[in-house]
Amino acid sequence: MSSKQFISINNKYDRIVVLVDMDCFYCQVEEKLNPEIRGKPIAVVQYNPWQGGGIIAVNYPARAKGVTRHMRGDEAKQHCPDIVLPQVPQIRGKADISKYRDAGKEVAAVLQTFTPLLERASVDEAYLDITERVLTRLRDMNEGKFQLLPEKLANTFAVGYDSIGEFVQKISGDLDGRTSSQELESEEERVAFKKSDIKLLIGASIVNEIRSAVKEQTGYECSAGIAHNKILAKLTAGFHKPNKQTILPLKCISKMYDTLSLKKVKGLGGKLGDQVCEVLKIQTMSELGKFPEKVLQSHFDERMGSWMYLMAKGIDLEAVTPKFNSKSIGCCKRFPGKNAITGVATLKHWLGELANEIQERLNKDLDENNRIAKQMTVSYAQQLGQNDVSSTRSVSLIEYNAERIAADALEAIKRNTDVFLKIDSTGVLNNPIKFLGISAGKFEDNVAGRKSDLMQMFSNIANKVKDGESSKDARKEEPTLPTQQVKSDSPQVETHIADIGTTDNSTSNMTETKGNSSRKMSNTSSIKSFFGKSVKQNTNVEEPATSTSDELTIAQMEAELFEDLSGPYLNSTLPLEAGANSSPKDDSCEQNPSSSTINTSNSVEDAHEVPTMEHSESTLLEVKSVESINQQLEDVKPDKPSTQKEASQLDYHQTYAEFSRPICLPEPTKKVCPECGNNVPESDLQSHLDFHFALLLSQQQREEFRNEIKTKYVSPLPAAKSKPVANSQRVKPKAPLIDRFLTVINTASTSTTNASTTECSECGKSVPTENMQEHLDYHAARKLQIELNKMEMKTVKSNGFGPVSSKSSDASNGSLKRKRPSSACDKNQPAKVNSLAAFFTKM
């Protein structure tokens, strides 16, 4: 049961891994609980007695005043007299952080609706592997079913670029061969990089939705890092906060490493990192990259050496392992200095307090997760003369009974202490105790099912499944379910539950309250995680799956998705044939420790498997039915229907989540689509029509494109000569999305009136200073849109919207001024598809 899993090195750049990190989480929790303090400088303080207590979280207004962690409450007051200092509650004489735990769970439940591959890393951090969603979206885009709107990239940054717009420009810029550095890159490498960039970009759009959902459903804001592995995602998340997200493009890793202290890398932040710096006489990750693996292994241990070696190349193979619940539940307390426990009575008292808390939390856990801890561990530190000695002893945990637990803990301590009591004393400890802790672990399923409620069974199964420790039926995994589907009582869900052996599918008492509904969602989504994982166990990672007739492997899917992209680069070699045989698994990164560049030669093309979702036959992704595709379309296209919120008071940190709410607010009056006859909300009709248009266009373009390839035409793509299909003439694409987007800006800026304003360097408008960053984000996003349009216009007739040169010209400024009611359908607007799909097919 070695819980840590690794992916094949062949897949090292295939995943899209996200680290979601709640911004000053404890402060946010306090703000939510006490709205009166919202927006004020806040620091959460723990443990009162000494000088205002210790600060464990600081919000951004307070940070602006110089308040930091590691300060005392009093000190914070000096820096910031009007700071609010909520205290973490105390129960039984010790800190009680359960409300933050609960809040963290709430957030995780939302995250889990996006992917079963969720790994909680702490109370306020979680890793997500969204590879599947990215590929799905990529396909939808290629098929014209999804448009990557610029607002999807608001508040997004890319390492190494000043703005996300610049990054997108760069992606398309590669076209002109204006790649900065050496021409060492082969075509294949360029394609690989480009694929990577595109996937990261799409990933960012998804992460924006994820963060929006978190904000909407919990009220909390978070930051995120988007990269190809956990360590880099984590690192990247820290680059822009709060309430922002950052992409780490493959190409920027080595540049970044040049200045990145190795101690910033998770795992090297402590003594080990110090040792590495000292022994190797280095500071940065780039320097680390100069050492051969063997050398690193000789200085440190073998495992560590390999890990560092790969890490120095930007590679981390650790899988995102589904995990929602902790593996242990414990509590502890320190008794520093004079507070050391010197008497048995006192010892018993504190053991009792700890045992009580443990009992309470274990019961709650039993309730929620239907599992029982079988072992408890007591930890303690004794003062022996000068130094403190800490020990831990484990005993089996028979029942959730505080007295019993306390007594057993005491026994364990006695048993392991040579001289427990001072000689001739009945109550004085020979060795004062400076630290006490009790924790419970080694959980097993509660087979007995102490709860009469059958729902308990659900949650039992689901949680078991969630952590991947259940039975091993290899079942076909359903294609990723869109959030909404997961929430509702979809047939699939019930089927799964039934399959697992539950007889009762009533979800009555679980669906109403917020907490319970989240539990239910976790049930359904975790079932999927189970399939993903159990299958994985039975799968040989190294061998590409052979596909069966009507099924499509993820790898094949990816190959197809990128078909059009890779085509033009690979000259005559058209698609990267999906079935390409497994390359020698180790041929990539053996021999150039001195170069700090990332070797990608065998990465994307050769890697035909999506890591952590390896496919045997049982995981082959089914081609979706028309229904499911339509469903997905519904789910994903009109930016999730969400509750509108008053834009009443926008404070400085109220950013993306607010602005990204649906732009067309009018109640959905339905209209019949002239193209397909479906009922479509009127507000969505235009984009719906755009979809049809894009579909046609994209199909046709692809057709043409293939023809071009066949005729071995290699140079810049010819403009599409024929007009995009007679049919589409009828379709009047809506006012450019960019305009709707601009109306959002206006709303936003007018709603925050009285604040001080600054003139925007981009558009000259007066913008509330505190909103400037967001405002600039929108310019970046707008440029992105223009970029995309430019690509579009290489085939679609240019129409005067946006520049054709690659300079960031201001031809668009005119349009910036324009605003119109979002519902208005502008007849003057050119027929244009604001879709990345065409963008891809053109590249």
Added chain:
DNA sequence: CATGGCTTTACC
């Protein structure tokens, strides 16, 4: 005496 409480992981 002074961040404190908490959890996980790797190694022995």
Added chain:
DNA sequence: GGTAAAGC
């Protein structure tokens, strides 16, 4: 199983 390290 116990310990130390690491990070939040």
